[in-house]
Amino acid sequence: MGGDHGPPVAVAGAAEATRRLSGRPVRFLLHGDEARIEAELRRFEALRPLVEIRHTAQIISGEEKPAQALRRGKGSSLWNAVEAIRQGEAAAAVSGGNTGALMAISKLILRMIGSGLERPAIVASWPTARGVTALLDVGANIDCAASQLVEFAIMGDAFYRAVHAADPAYRPTVGVLNVGSEEMKGHEEVREANRLLRAGGFDFDYRGFVEGNDIAGGAVDVIVTDGFTGNIALKTGEGLARFFAASLKQSLTGDPLSMAGAVLAKGGLDRLRARLTPPGGGPLLGLNGTVVKSHGGTDASGFADAIKIAYDLAASRYIEEIGRNIERLSVALAPDATNNVVSEAKSAE
């Protein structure tokens, strides 16, 4: 068990996730130092019967490069958690450890779906005025061809349906992040992705270009972008949220009247905090298996979010759905694709 906080957060998170699943069956393989895990489990009696500990003293540090982790990581808690998926012992893995190592090891052990995907995409779920927007990729794929942006749309759609939609038959709305909504805006990759998505006949409801303000505005369910822009948008938002919280606190402690007001308004301010807090984890999408990264600095509640996301994904057929839509993309990208695309689009209607 890695992450900035290790076993205390992961074990408390598992206990919290069990409560949230309220009776739905769940079991945990806990990979890490047995003595430390046992010590934490004493605080959660109800969790004990659901848990099996897989001892390892080996860990991958936060500083290790992905290539090092691939060479030296075998037998570590992170490696063993992913390997348990391939062995059929676990339906999903959740880790708070080194993101680069988790991606490299997951790709090596589980492989990518289809042949078109080069790296897993990381998806972030943003709270919005209307619910949640899923934004991807937020980190792994820096330079993205148009076809990769289409793959992100395919993966984001399947993720959204499995995790955020109340009705599994819901058709998520999807947009491509750009600097304006007109067709001629932006660079070649987003314009080509827009053409492919309009022509493709995919399962989701493609809505064209969206802008940065549409992320928190909730204009569509899924927003796709390259990992460079997505990472910067995500971190810009995280920085701004921290600045808001600090400014709010400072404003409400600046004079006695405001302080008294803040005490009275505690209920409202607590609701605000709950509303603005994003889930504590996001999946690596595009793998033949469910791997969720919980944020390094998260608490037990955030780790429980990550477990819940992993559970919902593993209980869905999202990997099959991604595979099916990626087939359609291959058809659309084939040299003589025009006719095929048209008939695909018609048969999908």
Next chain:
Amino acid sequence: MGGDHGPPVAVAGAAEATRRLSGRPVRFLLHGDEARIEAELRRFEALRPLVEIRHTAQIISGEEKPAQALRRGKGSSLWNAVEAIRQGEAAAAVSGGNTGALMAISKLILRMIGSGLERPAIVASWPTARGVTALLDVGANIDCAASQLVEFAIMGDAFYRAVHAADPAYRPTVGVLNVGSEEMKGHEEVREANRLLRAGGFDFDYRGFVEGNDIAGGAVDVIVTDGFTGNIALKTGEGLARFFAASLKQSLTGDPLSMAGAVLAKGGLDRLRARLTPPGGGPLLGLNGTVVKSHGGTDASGFADAIKIAYDLAASRYIEEIGRNIERLSVALAPDATNNVVSEAKSAE
């Protein structure tokens, strides 16, 4: 006078700016419909002696493309405001009109500084925990070579010193926006820009890569990025600020106790709003002349911000400073530049 609100906002903004300049000399040429401007001026007696109206009935609409505006815009209020700079009648132009048209017309009439700059860059000033961060480019230049990113650093430095620094000898700190702070992170353009900035011997204090959370965190004074990423970061922040304000309002009206608290805390909440509101305008940088775009939807206070920025820029030597640093960049980019760069860097120390 264009912009979403036209003469009412611009005239009230000029009156407010005059108050803020508290006695420093200022005069206005107001370009637009004389009757409408006269009607607004009746509300601001003190402004009347500082104003000369330049009547034109011709306007450029918000929908007009830059190429159309160049062909048909001559004689419009926007065109005349920029032309007055070239004629030496005005030290700066402020416009709330069509951004693309303003950029194209400004470039045509005023020309870019030096030969390396292709388009003006738009700079946004973000409120942060420590003051203001200047972010550029936020819209005009979609695909940016490394040398353009360096030019943004040069322009952002001169802007920051003229507008945001209390001491004109202050050396602003500058960072390049990236997905991590390590040298090998990001795409080729940001890595090359990082090398050029480290070697260049410019006037500012270059600090290397920064991340999205550093924008609101205020890690450096000036953050440079390509116009695609910058536009998305800016609009992501704007969307989040709106969502935050709406959520705060909703949270504080959700129950009677919170409502009472919000009434008591009105002073603190007003301080919060003032603190989170960015200036209502940003300059187009890289031109041989000072042009400031006020945000289309801004109010009189925001328009006054734009006028104040234009005033501070015009009162500084920022255009000369940009020219001098761009010379240094040309030296650094010359094929046999290595020795020159080293001696430049030494002589700057």
